Amino acid sequence: MIDNQNIFNLEDPKDDVKLFRLANHLHGRTRKSIIREQLLFKSGERYSRRLIDESERILRGNAYFYDAWIRPVAYHDGQVDLRVTTRDVWTFNPGFNFGRSGGTNSTGVQLEEINFLGSGASVKLEHTTDVDRTKSLVEVSDMHAFGGFTAVDVNYANSSDGRLRDFTLNRPFYALDTRWAGGLSGRDDIQTDSLWDRGQVIDQFRDQHEFVQLYGGWSNGLHNGWVRRFSSGVTYDERRFQPVSTWTGVTAIPQDQRFLYPWVQFGLVEDRYLKFFNHDQIARTEDFYIGTTASVRVGWADSTLGSSRSALMLQSSVGRGTTSSRAATGSSSRRSQPRGAGVSTSTSRSSSAATAGCAAIRCATRTAPHGRSGRSSSASSATGIRFGCSAWARRCSSTWGAPGATPRSRPRASGC
Structure with missing residues (x-):
């Protein structure tokens, strides 16, 4: 349903x-x-x-x-x-901006709908004018095209000094147990780059960027709380620079660069999330990733295959989410609520909803009495407090209902 x-x-x-x-x-x-x-x-x-x-x-x-x-x-x-x-x-976001700096005006008009006719697709129209260029842009994006998790993004722009053509077709590792991924992306971007010094243009040159990438990936899914992903692909990345015919000053043209290289990538993702309610946003559920992620990509661009020079292409990243004891327990700020508390507020963003949320947190962080399973609310571990308050949370949820539902009765801290 x-x-x-x-x-x-x-x-x-x-x-x-x-x-x-x-x-x-x-x-x-x-x-x-x-x-x-x-x-x-x-x-x-x-x-x-x-x-x-x-x-x-x-x-x-x-x-x-x-x-x-x-x-x-x-x-x-x-x-x-x-x-x-x-x-x-x-989801409809119209916008207009005006600014003035260095004796030059900048203006912009934007119309954006991020859920076009309820389809989940995004449509954006934009026209901007600034000191460098005048640009008109159309962008269409759908993260769930073709009835699944295939993302399609098309970006088309014309400007007074060039153009932009950008296309992406991608099926990512959208879930922890996703077994394969693949995608194709391309970009053709031409514009005039200006170098400024104390409000004056001191150099101009033509900048053309062409980029194409094709990749595929495989994973054996989620095992023992970890996901291992393997990907390989081919990337073509070229930057060409040319003088501008209308520029009469001294020009220092950057050196052209072209890289064509295959690459392989390994990624590691830990399945570890926390869910909070009323943490940073009122009456809203928020997900926080506190696990470990790591990835490394290695490629080789060889001059004999068309690259401007031979080079090792290396990309790597490591990250880990953390949470403080204050955020985990909510005992100091009374804002956060551990996952599993199951309490709710009204769907309206009103003062009564905020009151219900505060009462819910007092219930969720209360120490379980002797003889009940659970831990004290003073535990520093976010995982510990999540399980520690679950017995008390069930009593609250039976009165208030699921998050987002209209409460059946006004919650009171003493009732917990």
């Missing part, structure tokens, strides 16, 4: 006003088929809590959703019925 909610909950008297009703009417609600395509499970498959949690993270990763959650609603004949709930945000 998919419940694709609009921007405002008109069943809530605080949201049932003319302005909010108009916003709901003008907004194209996200289609159920778009939501269904992003789920990592299908009807009839074996129940998996991990796939449900990861599907929630994928849905919440879309900019056109305010929040998303998946909850079991019934159990019968050995089957579990799930309700997938999403809540939209306003």
Whole structure:
């Protein structure tokens, strides 16, 4: 069951006003088929809590959703019925900017819709004028084209000094257990680069950038909390510089560069996430990655194969997410809520929702009495407090309902 909610909950008297009703009417609600395509499970498959949690993270990763959650609603004949709930945000973003610097005006007009007709696709129109150039741009992007996780992005721009043509077709490792990936991207960018000194142009030259990359990847999936991914591809990257016919000053043209090289890449990802509610944003679920990631890419560009010179192409990265004891427990700021607390506030962003969130945190961080399983709220480990407050959280969730739902009764800290 998919419940694709609009921007405002008109069943809530605080949201049932003319302005909010108009916003709901003008907004194209996200289609159920778009939501269904992003789920990592299908009807009839074996129940998996991990796939449900990861599907929630994928849905919440879309900019056109305010929040998303998946909850079991019934159990019968050995089957579990799930309700997938999403809540939209306003996605039409018009913009205008004006600035003045160094005696020159800069202006810009932009129209952007990041959920065109509820399809999840993004359309952007932009026209800008600044000291360097005047540019008109059209960009169309769909991260879930062809009914799946294939991303398509097309960027087309004309400017007073050149052009931009950019195309990407990519099927990434969209989930931890994704077994293959592949993609193709290309870019043709021409513009005039100006070098400035104290408000005066001291050099100009033509800059043309051509880039093409084709790659494929393979993974054996998630094993013991870790994902190992292997990729290989071919990259063509060329920069050419030419003098500008209208420039009469001294010109120092950079040296042309061309690299054509195959490469291999290894990536490592740890399955470790935390989910908080009311952490940085009011009445919103937020996902934090606290695991370890690492990747290394090695390629070789050889002059005999067309590169401007032979070179070793090396890219590497290592990262690890962390969390403080204050963020993990929420006992000092009363803002964060460990995963599993299962408390909720009203879907309206009101003072009563904030009050409910604070009461929820007091419940979630309370020390379990002697004889109950769990840990004290003073534990410094985010994982420890998550399990430590789960017994108390069940008592709260039975009264308040799932995150995003309208509370059935006003929560009180003393009730926990």
